[in-house]
Amino acid sequence: MKQIEDNIRELNKLQNLQQRSHWMNKLHPLGKLLVCVIYIFVVASFDKYAMDKLLVMAVFPAFCFIVGDLSLKDGLYRMRLILPLVLFVGVFNPIFDRKELFSIAAFGNQIPVTGGVISMLTLMLKGLFSVLSAYILIATTSIEEICYALRCLHVPKIIVIVIMLIYRYFGLMGAEADRITTAYMLRAPKQKGIHYSAWGSLVGQWLLRSMDRASAVYESMTLRGFNGDFRVKRKIVSARDFLYPFIWIVLFILLRHFY
Amino acid sequence: MHTGAKGEILKIEDLHFSYEKGEEVLSGVNLTAHDGESIGIIGANGIGKSTLMKLLVGLKLDYQGVLEVAGHAVNKKNLSHIREHIGYVFQDSDSQLFLSTVEEDVAFGPTNYGLPPEEVERRVNEALLKVHMTDLRTRHNYNLSGGEKKLAAIATILSMEPDIIIMDEPSIALDPRNRRNLIKILNEINALKIVTSHDLDFIMDTCKRVVLLDEGRIIADGSADEILKDKELLESHGLELPLSLSRR
Structure with missing residues (x-):
């Protein structure tokens, strides 16, 4: 944790x-x-x-x-x-x-x-x-600036977007993993680490929850005009x-x- | 701003929606709203408030009935146009803030709509001023408190200068001071506001009109004074009088 x-x-x-x-x-x-x-x-x-x-x-x-x-x-x-x-x-x-x-x-x-x-x-x-x-x-x-530079070099838009979203997804998955493990540890205070019997369900929860969060973030982006291209201030x-x-x-x- | 034939900015007629066949979440919703109105959508958990909001912004498109925003039907073709007119503040501010700093996030919407940098800058300044966050413009989103995150999320929408602002449970997890601050800010916004919340005191302080939803239908639509004081009506649909009224 x-x-x-x-x-x-x-x-x-x-x-x-x-x-x-x-x-x-x-x-x-x-x-x-x-x-x-x-x-x-x-x-x-x-x-x-x-x-x-x-x-x-x-x-x-x-x-x-x-x-x-x-x-x-x-x-x-x-x-x-x-x-x-x-x-x-x-x-x-x-x-x-x-x-x-x-x-x-x-x-x-x-x-x-x-x-x-x-x-x-x-x-x-x-x-x-x-x-x-x-x-x-x-x-x-910043990652936005690096992506901007990649676009200046005509790296395909799809690759640049994937790089940027993966970077964002890391933070999001980290935050979800932190919440799940905190909730687990608070109810298993005497355990060292996470018991193997809980690994499957925790990882499943982690993926589902981070996917939910990721789709909420994506919805928020599309609602503010995101159409597959990050526009960085020139x-x-x-x-x-x-x-x-x-x-x-x-x-x-x-x-x-x-x- | 475009409006419908009768000057309405939002028009919903006989709206039906279901996630699974045969299980309607919304069944025959009718609602019209005009510029500058403030409408509170209330109802118990799971009665379709959030679904209705998602339909309004086009996050779900497989509905039946009429759904028009700023004179345009909500469909795939009109999505980009509709989203220029409508701003959606998520319940969880962390989902709304995805860039590094407050400033970058607030500029995201206007930049995406291809506005010139000077106009983006003006809108960012104005939006941050409205939510009293000019001092925090370069602050990292990660370092904001819960209340500041909520205000920053609202600023990301205000910078798009929408005609309609939709807020899903905006008062959730706010301390009294931030809650009071948010009420003040919302009351200063002139756009059509649609707020969904279980916090009926918050609705009473921010909305003049209230719509009560239950079982996918509109049960009551009237002035906040009239509906929020009707104990019998509220209790029969899984709600209670606002705390400020029940203490009297």
């Missing part, structure tokens, strides 16, 4: 972060989305042994976390579900790639460093940087909105090719 409450609170905190009046939040979402996507592509394009070169790409998350007043600790905490997956990707490389690249001296011994270890660390860094850049995007841009584009993506994208290309 506490975990559900905590997750809802986390989602709420993230939404509060998106509503800040910081200049990075006010940038045009299309620029931020492009920077994020291109950054991920550039990071992913580095050679598997190019860990030293890849480290330079930390400049983007470092800049955004420092200048954007974002907490790295909170960022890592909020991405805790994805991080183990991206860190796990290269975990078997040291077993399969045993080619020695160099050795390091430690405590009077020479410790060989294999290609597998380097490629594992490179993959981990790539994953970490990609997750952090995605976090920077969602911490400074953003006025300033010089800063051009400069931000331009500088970053040029920098990414320079770092990739000349460093």
Whole structure:
């Protein structure tokens, strides 16, 4: 029960972060989305042994976390579900790639460093940087703005609507799960967790109730003119909105090719 | 604003509706309403009040009879037009507020109808002013209290400047101060208001006309003074006198 409450609170905190009046939040979402996507592509394009070169790409998350007043600790905490997956990707490389690249001296011994270890660390860094850049995007841009940016890129309307509704549905399902588990726990104070005999009916109730809530929300949307397209207030584009993506994208290309 | 032949903004004639064949929820409802009226729909639980409201806004279309809003029949073809004229405030405000902030939610309706940004901005300002929520415009919906959520839900409808406002149990779960505030706000709105509620004191404070529903039919339709003071009539249809009258 506490975990559900905590997750809802986390989602709420993230939404509060998106509503800040910081200049990075006010940038045009299309620029931020492009920077994020291109950054991920550039990071992913580095050679598997190019860990030293890849480290330079930390400049983007470092800049955004420092200048954007974002907490790295909170960022890592909020991405805790994805991080183990991206860190796990290269975990078997040291077993399969045993080619020695160099050795390091430690405590009077020479410790060989294999290609597998380097490629594992490179993959981990790539994953970490990609997750952090995605976090920077969602911490400074609301879901409506991200969807607006996707529409600017001519992503099909149906896909954008589905993304937006899934995001809304998460909060709604979380709130329903919280209510149901609270009601259960209050009448089963001595139980630790939910007894397996109640799982079926609780999950069934949860789905039915969240579907009811979702259809009420949908009705409310259609009654206010929703016809399958979210109209976000058109953003006025300033010089800063051009400069931000331009500088970053040029920098990414320079770092990739000349460093 | 369009009206019917006799100047009515809402016209219901011999309306029948059933969820399942043979079990009519509404059977032969007749009602007309004019601009600026305030009508309270009362009745015990499960007699079809909410169903009637859903029919009015076109959430259910498989009815029999005549149902016209602002001179247009409620059918699939006219839905978009009808919904520009009619606003529905849900019983559960959480269902009404689905965007991040109060401001975004209030702007949702006018933006969807393709109004220019300056007009959307004007309507948002005006709607928030009417419900005394200008200070909370950037507040996250999640952080609003129950009373504030209700007022924000009303603002989302006011920003569409509808000719008809329908409210389903608006006073539910409000503390006395918020309830009094809501009554004041509702009495300042000039549109045709249709309020369904079990809270007969609330109906007495906000509506001049009352319609009593039972078994899918209109049992009584008259002034609030006349119907809400009729103990015998109310009790015979599963209701009781408003608390303020029963204490006398």
